[in-house]
Amino acid sequence: MFQIDPFGRIPVYAQVISELERFVLIGVYKPQDQVPSVRALAVESGVNPNTIQKAYMQMERDGILKSAPGRGRFVTEEAKTIIQSRRRGQLDGLRESLRAFAQAGISREEILECLDEVYTGEGK
Amino acid sequence: MFQIDPFGRIPVYAQVISELERFVLIGVYKPQDQVPSVRALAVESGVNPNTIQKAYMQMERDGILKSAPGRGRFVTEEAKTIIQSRRRGQLDGLRESLRAFAQAGISREEILECLDEVYTGEGK
Amino acid sequence: MFQIDPFGRIPVYAQVISELERFVLIGVYKPQDQVPSVRALAVESGVNPNTIQKAYMQMERDGILKSAPGRGRFVTEEAKTIIQSRRRGQLDGLRESLRAFAQAGISREEILECLDEVYTGEGK
Amino acid sequence: MFQIDPFGRIPVYAQVISELERFVLIGVYKPQDQVPSVRALAVESGVNPNTIQKAYMQMERDGILKSAPGRGRFVTEEAKTIIQSRRRGQLDGLRESLRAFAQAGISREEILECLDEVYTGEGK
DNA sequence: GTGGTCTAGACCACG
DNA sequence: GTGGTCTAGACCACA
Numbered sequence A, B, C, D: 001m002f003q004i005d006p007f008g009r010i011p012v013y014a015q016v017i018s019e020l021e022r023f024v025l026i027g028v029y030k031p032q033d034q035v036p037s038v039r040a041l042a043v044e045s046g047v048n049p050n051t052i053q054k055a056y057m058q059m060e061r062d063g064i065l066k067s068a069p070g071r072g073r074f075v076t077e078e079a080k081t082i083i084q085s086r087r088r089g090q091l092d093g094l095r096e097s098l099r100a101f102a103q104a105g106i107s108r109e110e111i112l113e114c115l116d117e118v119y120t121g122e123g124k
Numbered sequence E: 001g002t003g004g005t006c007t008a009g010a011c012c013a014c015g
Numbered sequence F: 001g002t003g004g005t006c007t008a009g010a011c012c013a014c015a
Helices: A012-023 A037-046 A051-061 A079-089 A091-103 A108-121 B011-023 B038-045 B050-060 B079-103 B108-120 C012-025 C037-045 C049-061 C079-088 C091-105 C110-122 D010-024 D038-045 D050-062 D079-089 D091-103 D108-120
Strands: A065-068 A073-076 B065-068 B070-073 C064-066 C072-075 D066-068 D072-075
Touching: A012 A079, A012 D066, A037 D050, A037 D091, A051 A065, A051 A079, A051 C079, A079 A091, A079 C110, A091 A108, A091 B079, A108 B108, A108 D050, B011 B079, B011 C064, B011 D079, B038 B050, B050 B065, B065 D091, B079 B108, B108 D108, C012 C049, C037 C049, C049 C064, C049 D010, C049 D072, C079 C091, C091 C110, C091 D108, C110 D108, D010 D079, D038 D050
Parallel strands: none
Antiparallel strands: A065 A073, B065 B070, C064 C072, D066 D072
16 A cells, blocks of 8 residues: 555655655545554555655645644645645656657657556556 | 756766767767767866766667777767667656656646647757 | 785776676575675775775666665676576677687697586686 | 777787787798788778787787898798697686686586587688 | 776765 | 765776
8 A cells, every 4th residue: 555666766755755645635645634653654664764754844844744743743734735736836847858758859749649548548 | 069967966977878869869970970088078068087988888888889999989880779769668757757647636738738838849 | 705806907896796796696695685885895895985886886787786775785586597698698708719719729629628627626 | 801890898909919810820821921011901901000010019029920120020930839839828718717607607518519519610 | 099997085865 | 874976086908
């Protein structure tokens, strides 16, 4: 239920954030829900507690989580909104990426095919 | 003619490779052509010779360049093919990335818009 | 346990690779095993960390090692297979070498004698 | 008739020597024969004259050639003998090489097969 | 001049 | 602590 790949270029803490955000988007975690404690999530995911801590801290900074000292961490009301709007901002990143492919001689059609594959294919 | 950004997340040696491969793809460097010497490219680009060396070595391992010790480095016959096929493989990465946007609630239309922006926009 | 000859025609980084691959082949390092850190191996072998780094990077590109940033480097599942198949490819080089001896007037028997000497002699 | 590969790990000057020695062994060049001038061989082989010069100097040092200033270079009486005996000494190198293959997990049979291939195959 | 190798020392992101 | 990257400066073999 919690997939982390310790190898590969994506930092583990970023993967943790990504997974948690995904859970918020699909409604596994709803506003006011309590998220697992650092320790609990660490053992469940096999990730170093320091790394979980780092992920939680950043999500707090982003306004997705809020911590109630001594009681735990909770999903904010605006979590879903924040995540979606931020992802929209990431389109800039995508644009840059696409530009790279364009420069690399990949045709618009090849990418379109790719796109359809994703949006008509299976949901996962 | 040779743009490197020493600050920013992309390693300099990767940028060097990217630029050189771009030159091969657009025909600035053709098979059997000699590429600039390590030292020459270092001064031209303002990058440390060691970093150029690292880039060249990797391109050699990739079969894009071949070296004739004492004479210089040359573009292989298969260079263009290798680069293109490799980039095609990178489409898998793009596919995964697009899938992430889909999950994040970005519509197919938003990405399409992005795509057109890139392919109809300026060449740079 | 780790023999490096810093003088002599074989590059140090190549010797490091050779030693590590040997350890994989004889089972000292098994799949999923962690290999020594760059710094640790540097002090143990008396080689500059950069040189170790270079060796490790190449083995990674070869698919023999994989790195988990911040945690260390590990032997891949396919390591042994890759090494063996690559060495098998080197038989082409041997064939060429033998051909040279044949042309040089060395008889098949002389080489056979050589061969037996090696394979019946001591393991080292 | 004169094959040089400017790429690859074998130095060009060594290849030149190897080719010339081959010609002596197969009788193309006999004792007292004059070998091509540095310049002539350079244009014929497409190799830098400096490199030819280096090869000739070493062959002189080895007693295979002797120079008559102003008249040219000639094959010595002992050339063939010297080359053959030297090659015999190279068996030590072969032995070391075979040992490496043995350590690399290549079986004696695989090398034997290789050997037969060479000695029963075509002469070239 | 070319490429190939190595050292020393530094900085950063990550866990 | 780990790996990843970069710089500066040096030496060698080769053409």
